[in-house]
Amino acid sequence: MVAALQKKISESATARWIVLALVAFTMLCGYFITDVMAPLKPMLEQQMGWSSSDYGFFTSAYGWFNVFLLMLIFGGMILDKMGVRFTGLMSTVIMVIGVGIKYWAIASDFGGASVTIFGSVISSQVLWAAIGYAIFGVGIEIAGITVSKIIVKWFKGKELALAMGLEMACARIGTALALSITPLLAEEFGSVSMPILLGLLLLCIGMISFVVFVVMDTKRDRELKDSAELEEPFRFRDIFEIVRIKGFWYIAILCVLFYSAVFPFLKYAPDLMFNKFGISEKLSGIIPALLPFGTILLTPFFGNLYDRRGKGATIMLVGSFMIVAVHLLFAVPAFTNWLLALVLIITLGIAFSLVPSAMWPSVPKIIPENKLGTAYALIFWIQNWGLMGVPYLIGKVLDNYCVVDNATTVAEEITGVVAPETVTRVAYDYTVPMLIFAGLGVLSILFAFLLLRENKKMGYGLQQPNIRK
Numbered sequence: 001m002v003a004a005l006q007k008k009i010s011e012s013a014t015a016r017w018i019v020l021a022l023v024a025f026t027m028l029c030g031y032f033i034t035d036v037m038a039p040l041k042p043m044l045e046q047q048m049g050w051s052s053s054d055y056g057f058f059t060s061a062y063g064w065f066n067v068f069l070l071m072l073i074f075g076g077m078i079l080d081k082m083g084v085r086f087t088g089l090m091s092t093v094i095m096v097i098g099v100g101i102k103y104w105a106i107a108s109d110f111g112g113a114s115v116t117i118f119g120s121v122i123s124s125q126v127l128w129a130a131i132g133y134a135i136f137g138v139g140i141e142i143a144g145i146t147v148s149k150i151i152v153k154w155f156k157g158k159e160l161a162l163a164m165g166l167e168m169a170c171a172r173i174g175t176a177l178a179l180s181i182t183p184l185l186a187e188e189f190g191s192v193s194m195p196i197l198l199g200l201l202l203l204c205i206g207m208i209s210f211v212v213f214v215v216m217d218t219k220r221d222r223e224l225k226d227s228a229e230l231e232e233p234f235r236f237r238d239i240f241e242i243v244r245i246k247g248f249w250y251i252a253i254l255c256v257l258f259y260s261a262v263f264p265f266l267k268y269a270p271d272l273m274f275n276k277f278g279i280s281e282k283l284s285g286i287i288p289a290l291l292p293f294g295t296i297l298l299t300p301f302f303g304n305l306y307d308r309r310g311k312g313a314t315i316m317l318v319g320s321f322m323i324v325a326v327h328l329l330f331a332v333p334a335f336t337n338w339l340l341a342l343v344l345i346i347t348l349g350i351a352f353s354l355v356p357s358a359m360w361p362s363v364p365k366i367i368p369e370n371k372l373g374t375a376y377a378l379i380f381w382i383q384n385w386g387l388m389g390v391p392y393l394i395g396k397v398l399d400n401y402c403v404v405d406n407a408t409t410v411a412e413e414i415t416g417v418v419a420p421e422t423v424t425r426v427a428y429d430y431t432v433p434m435l436i437f438a439g440l441g442v443l444s445i446l447f448a449f450l451l452l453r454e455n456k457k458m459g460y461g462l463q464q465p466n467i468r469k
């Protein structure tokens with residue numbers, strides 16, 4: 001291994017897989033923090049006096065600065081101007097600062113202090129935790145586009161989709177770990193803030209991992225100094241050139257539609273399991289949690305398939321069809337067997353491996369490399385609107401159109417047994433929300449078709465393998 005590294009880092013396969021491991025580990029740490037609070041909702045309510053609205057306010061903070069302050073767009077421009085090393089280090093520092101503020105807010109006693117924002121009273125603790133999370137959101141999203149560009153830089157013409165699939169698989173391990181071990185840690189240490197501190201430590205290790213990458217990447221660039229492989233510098237007018245490309249819009253819109261039918265769905269999936277399939281509240285997260293676990297193996301698998309066989313646009317189309325079928329079956333009121341829910345979540349996991357494994361490695365086939373950072377940033381920015389807006393819309397629809405008169409009625413109808421918690425909470429009919437998710441899927445099919453057609457017209461090579469022989 002050392003001999004391979006000493007030879008020529010730009011030509012060494014070992015070196016590029018080490019680079020992938022280093023940056024994928026940084027992303028694993030970031031995704032762990034992203035989801036670390038999700039399983040702590042009941043503890044935040046019981047121990048810190050948070051309400052569901054407080055939790056919703058905090059969760060939505062992830063996208064605030066990215067969407068409204070255009071931080072993602074600026075991040076993309078910085079990435080193309082300053083390069084992957086500077087931007088990656090900057091984004092990890094931003095993440096550490098954000099998590100530090102969040103940890104401080106959760107671990108501190110604010111003595112019940114509150115502030116009034118736009119007429120709503122918000123506890124100071126919730127506000128500071130949300131500000132920390134919003135700063136972290138800027139860091140992790142900019143890190144996401146940076147890592148995508150790093151993978152393109154090191155793997156172009158080689159195992160690009162497999163590398164991206166493996167990176168996403170590592171990120172999903174972070175999500176899966178957060179969902180599974182966080183409640184255990186919090187209970188073991190008797191503290192809600194403890195898992196966040198662990199995440200902060202993990203992130204510091206992730207930062208060191210990125211520093212090692214910086215050393216390797218500097219060496220590679222020195223080797224390629226006089227070669228044509230070095231990137232052209234970014235110019236501001238590149239942004240206008242990107243938004244003039246039809247293929248860019250098709251893939252960006254497909255991205256926001258498809259991801260809005262998955263991530264926001266997952267936020268409501270445990271509640272769906274409870275209300276429609278009669279699974280108790282305590283166990284309602286188990287079936288949805290299978291989704292990130294499933295994608296850990298399948299995303300690199302489909303990535304590898306795309307690298308060797310091509311058919312990227314077809315893969316995205318198939319994934320979009322599958323998501324429509326899953327959401328439509330979830331919407332049928334008569335289908336209430338938990339085994340069907342299990343099969344549908346597994347199918348959704350396959351769809352959620354298919355589309356990302358082909359989507360992200362397809363972007364460099366449409367956009368030139370020196371504009372990639374900005375292009376990924378624009379796609380993430382458009383996607384963040386959906387990730388913020390769709391959960392809000394579904395919440396409103398549930399409250400206004402889907403409340404079932406009596407909580408016990410639904411549970412009794414489905415299971416014949418009334419679980420103790422059904423008596424104390426509102427029950428929902430999920431038919432309309434599931435039709436909304438299916439509608440997003442139908443629009444995804446449309447844009448996947450448009451992308452396929454545009455690919456034929458423009459010859460992007462989305463149906464060609466990524467590995468050049």
Ligand SMILES: NCCCC[C@H](NC(=O)[C@@H](N)CCCCN)C(=O)O
Nearest residue numbers: 034144147148164167168356360380
């Ligand atoms: N190299 C691929 C990068 C994209 C991975 C993609 N991430 C996103 O789309 C993020 N903007 C949002 C992540 C939200 C996490 N809860 C992914 O599939 O994770």
